[in-house]
Amino acid sequence: MPRRHDVAAIGGDGIGPEIIAEGKKVLDAAGERYGFGIRWKDLDIGAERYLMTGELLTEGDLATLGTCRAIYFGAIGDERVKPGILEKGILLALRFHFDQFVNLRPVKLLPGVWTPLAGKGPADVDFVVVRENTEDFYVGIGSRFRKEERKTLEVIRSLYRVKFGVDAESDAEEVAYQIGVITREGARRVIRFAFEQAIRRARAAPKVTSVDKANVLTEVYGLWRDVFSEVAAGFPGVSSEFSFVDAATMWFVKNPEAFDVVVTPNMFGDIITDLGAMIQGGLGLAPGGNINPEGTSMFEPIHGSAPKYRGLGVANPVATIWAGSMLLDHLGEGEAAAAVLDGIVRAIAAGVKTRDMGGQAGTSEVGDFIAAYLRGA
Ligand code: IPM
Numbered sequence: 001m002p003r004r005h006d007v008a009a010i011g012g013d014g015i016g017p018e019i020i021a022e023g024k025k026v027l028d029a030a031g032e033r034y035g036f037g038i039r040w041k042d043l044d045i046g047a048e049r050y051l052m053t054g055e056l057l058t059e060g061d062l063a064t065l066g067t068c069r070a071i072y073f074g075a076i077g078d079e080r081v082k083p084g085i086l087e088k089g090i091l092l093a094l095r096f097h098f099d100q101f102v103n104l105r106p107v108k109l110l111p112g113v114w115t116p117l118a119g120k121g122p123a124d125v126d127f128v129v130v131r132e133n134t135e136d137f138y139v140g141i142g143s144r145f146r147k148e149e150r151k152t153l154e155v156i157r158s159l160y161r162v163k164f165g166v167d168a169e170s171d172a173e174e175v176a177y178q179i180g181v182i183t184r185e186g187a188r189r190v191i192r193f194a195f196e197q198a199i200r201r202a203r204a205a206p207k208v209t210s211v212d213k214a215n216v217l218t219e220v221y222g223l224w225r226d227v228f229s230e231v232a233a234g235f236p237g238v239s240s241e242f243s244f245v246d247a248a249t250m251w252f253v254k255n256p257e258a259f260d261v262v263v264t265p266n267m268f269g270d271i272i273t274d275l276g277a278m279i280q281g282g283l284g285l286a287p288g289g290n291i292n293p294e295g296t297s298m299f300e301p302i303h304g305s306a307p308k309y310r311g312l313g314v315a316n317p318v319a320t321i322w323a324g325s326m327l328l329d330h331l332g333e334g335e336a337a338a339a340v341l342d343g344i345v346r347a348i349a350a351g352v353k354t355r356d357m358g359g360q361a362g363t364s365e366v367g368d369f370i371a372a373y374l375r376g377a
């Protein structure tokens, strides 16, 4: 009996369905080659359904997704829907609902890929960002008011609950505020994951860098740093350092080889991983995994839905296929995961590249090539 994995697939909006189709093709081929089968559960979540029915995520969606250890996610975002609705109502809602507290984003320049960093190659750009994925300014609590405000704000997680009673008054014309939350538990689990990653990567000199802004946001990132130091003390074989986020953006460009594992709160993680994507060749090559080691994890390209390329067959599926490799790794199919990444490198070497990479291949040619490579054709 071959091994079976239940995996949910959400194509979503824009180019999402096209790139997920290529990813599924590649993962199925990997399964044929390495002796497992994927039972796909396709879910129709995204802007189209929202516009038709007003539904973002239904109880039924969550129940189905909850039966799978992994979700393969394309992209959401549609010009007909106000910014924030789909992002918060679908993507962030899934990350929070399934308590996917790690957003793992490799920043790795593959051989044959152009980087805007002069004089740097694959040996120099090879680190991972462990982005905290459930806290910080992403918790989404805040408000706007004139004169005065009395309100209760809550963050409800499986790990804890935090409730704020706001009692504010002001003579400013209008006030907006948003609360960033870091908890000891939340910081500890993600920082620990980062140190475990450093051990798993097994570099000659393993290192974890905390990227934060503890010199200005002294409360939230002060707590973050305290927890970082405590966790670091438990990993004597891994060196550790702090870097302020503004300086870190400079180091990503100037000395990317200085990084092994970067761990960072949610919002800075969002920002620096777009920079990371560029130094690894562009958004078309940047995958991410939203991980709950004990629950349902979700793998996606870090780029968005790129609506202007929808249906043209030109989108680069590599970020999604690479996210598929991470998904396989998460399911314990390490050999197949490595082969998928190898297939990506082979496609690039063979010149099977989409336009954003200077090639002429269409979306499905890239998927076909990698699937054929995996089958051993
Ligand atoms: C990302 C995206 C999301 C984020 C948006 C779409 C909510 O930019 O995955 O990096 O900010 O996390």
Ligand code: MN
Pocket (backbone or CB within 6 Å): 270, 271, 274, 302
């Ligand atoms: Mn982002």
